[in-house]
Amino acid sequence: MLKSLYIKNYALLEEEKIEFSEGLNIITGETGAGKSIILGALSLILGERVKPESIRSGKDFAIVEAEFVDGSDRILIRREINGKSNNKISINKRTVTLVELKKFSSYLIDSHTQHEQHTLLNPENHINSVDEFGDLNSLVQRTKYSFQKIAELRQKLIRIKAKQADFQQKKELYHYQFEELMNAELFLNEDEQIEKELRLLQNAIKIKKMTFAICNHLFESENSIFEQLQLQSKAMSELGTFVEEVNKYSADIESALTSISETSHFLSKISENVEFNDERFESLQERQIILDSLKKKYKTDLNGLLEKIAKLQTELELELSFEKEFKETVKQYEIEKSNYSTLASKLSESRRKLVSKIEFMVTKVLARIGMEKSQFKILVNRYENPKGIAEIDGVKFLSKESGIDEVEFYISTNIGENLKPLAKIASGGEISRIMLALKTVIAKASLTPTLVFDEVDLGISGKIALAVGKTLANLGKKHQVICITHLPQIAAQGENHFAVRKEVIGKRTFTKVSMLNEKERIYEIAKLISGSKITETSLELSKSLLSDG
Template sequence: MLISLQIEQIAVIEKVTLEPAPGFLVLSGETGAGKSIIIDSINMVLGERASKELIRTGAEKAKVQALFSLDETTCSFLEERGVFGEDGQVLVSRELYRDGRSICRINGELVTAATVKAIAPFLLNIHGQHDNQLLLQSGKHIDLIDGFAKNTKERESCRLAYEEVKTVRNAIEQLKSSEGNAQLMELYRYQLQEIEQGQLRIGEEEELREELKLLEHTETVGQNVGMAYEYLYGNEGAHDAISRALDALGKAAVYDKQLEALSETLEESAALMDDAAHELRNYAETLERDPQVLEQTRSRLEEIRKLERKYGGTEEAVLAYYQEIKDKTEGFENSEEQLLKLQKQLNEKQKRLEEASAHLSQCRKNAAQQLEQAILEQLKSLDMGKMQFAVQFTPCEPGENGGEKVTFLLSSNPGEEKKELSKIASGGELSRIMLALKSVLADADPVGTLIFDEIDTGVSGRAAQKIADKLAGLSQRKQVICITHLPQIAAMADEHFLIEKQEVGGRAATQVSLLGKKERLNELARMLGGVAVTDLTVAAAEQMLEQAEQQKQNNYYF
């Protein structure tokens, strides 16, 4: 149930707080007062798309906050979806900024608008004129009957079975498509052979580049290695210089023992230098410029680079491509056997889908009889007792929604042919049919609050009173909030809020106020008589309220 709604800086609303009580509440007001903005704000906080154009002129952001109380059933539904109430309540808020940013929170925690939208059906349901049009779309009827029958699990089983069928069908189509590409497979075999002959090894190209660099500069390397050896061991080289230095230090150390340590260090350096010189000599002896090896290295590098140019740019890419086309050719060669296996799987999956569809269909048909009777009773109470209602099932190929199409049929009078709603129902009739459906589906729907946005469109007089009675009866099971322009509906409400536009500080601002007895009489009188409120319209309004109160005391709801 909606406990409170706070709207800030949206269109002509600067700040409005609405605290609806349980039961039946109405909101009324003149055209342009801001009734539609209330609905837009509720849609915004519940995750629907919202334009920055909603932000009030001069404000940097708009904010809507809604607090809901939850019963145990709704708590369970939300917890299954990762949303946990606090003390049986959940607080949803959304801020919209001029730069297009949107920030949503549930109980203060940041969430996405999609998350809020996913849980919205468990918190609040808005019925507008658009919903009447949905009744004309027969494709939506299957959802309504499944909602009435509580076919959630059966419908999910059908969807999963269909997804499995679709997956196998796609695999078969891909396999058949590959069978038609024999020429491509021949190309793959040629490429496999070429790559296999190349005998690629990761890291070989880098090794060959280093080897080629040495082979191409063997003479330069040899000359410099020889020079290095001469600097160490040639005449007047480093070896002779260190020997003379050691001799001099030895003579000096006779007189100062501290020099012995330096002498030892120098001896170690001389030993290291000897090792280095020995390695240089060995290296120089092994260094040889072999034209044949040079040509072989160049040829191998070119072979590797050719494969890389054709198949991927690197050794790793070439080998990955090799594995990819190898898998494809192996799959192609085994395609006939795979096709038989897939066809067997498809038959099994289709049988499972048919079984799931048949079970779902039986559940729907069982529920259809109950729905037809319940709708007829509701239509009778809405002054449409001559109408006949039926649910039609048309078989179709099993899919994610089962193996049939569902269509609601209606006839205005007994004996007449039942036809689709789009061919027979007027706007006012659609409103009452939708209200009948809402009343029937109320017990199956976990949502605690129903909002009706001008459900009275196209009706007046006796039909309007019947709708008022039905809404009041529905409010015994749900919190019902109705935006209306009809006094018959407003009179039946437990609370009446007035939406009006006032000038505050030179600017128009929408205000929402809970009406007391006197203010409510005046508003009902305005709704009855138009602009002028007269003693006659006030008296009529007072009589209307008395009759409504008497009905509620007697619990007299159609």
């Protein structure tokens, strides 16, 4: 339950801590006193978005903090608002997102305001009430997940089809390019090797002359460098017999002789291998033209052409991949459709079993709150649709995330009147009571510990108001109930009573909240009976209502 609500610098509330109790907690106050501010603060705990202008004038920040208790467990939800984007939300000092807060707090508080009445009139929300009563959330979520998965698989099939269509348009081009490049029999660095060989062939005569001349001077001719160096090597060896240090330099001359010999041999081999060959030269030129043509056509170098071949091969292999992926996805799609059909059928049957029980219980509560002549009916329909996802006994039905059911509440509030959709009821008082009856019935099956009611007394008075008050008090036996009311009959049923008042201190306006003692309650309820002018009669009536509460 909600143990306390701490509010600081929020609207007209400077700093207040409201300590709630179990059972029915009543909040009263004159119009404009600030009761809606408390609801606004509670809405922040429920995950509603904050408005920067809700920070009290002249202050830089606002704080709303709610403490919940469940046995020995304590939960602290805190929101800090500073008018900027870095507002803070925490649960037990752990920072959370607004979405996380909204989901978490929905298990702690169920709020029923005038906005909720309008929500209740919308037939699209009626199915949620039935599901909540039957605690069908797990089955509803599984059905919703299955529906979403089917939608995802359908989109996947569309994407695969689009890829296949795109591939078919390019398939012929891919095949042509792949065959053209494969037939060219390209290999890495081929263009560089051709360029190198062409350069050798073009300069074959020059190369032969140069290698012959170099070899001749180095090694072959009479008086060659090799021959001269050999003579000097012998002289150095002889000198070494007299000057020992010379010997180490003799080794260098021997090394030079070896290098000259090897170089001469290498150049001789080049000279032997280099021959100008017209056919080879023309063949290499033709090959070079082919390579240059392909490079120009595909706007890339030889490496790029080789990469293009690999890419085209991958693209062409995708055709088989598309077919395989499509078949696998179709299989998954059919399996999930079958799963959805099973879940939706089970969910539909569960709802239909609940309907008569809800109708009976709501009608019973309506009778207690002055609508004993009312008939309440829940229609659960399913509509055939040849394109529907769910198929049950060979029949396809219109399908949604919530299943195959269309649920709508019907009511007749007078004998002899036909049942009509709940949305067509004009009386605000009737709407308030029907909402209370529905919420009372649903709450009995709900585990939500705290229920908040506002405007539940709209359009009612007298005995009906008293009956509504007693219904709220009974609801308070199993749940903590917080109710804002203007009616003394309802206020008198509370176990805990708070008064909201507006004060002007200096040049500032403040909203104050105080918990009333027994004597103060008598006066507060008397004010609800006779207005600001309290009479002896209103005081007696107040005491009478409290003694009956």
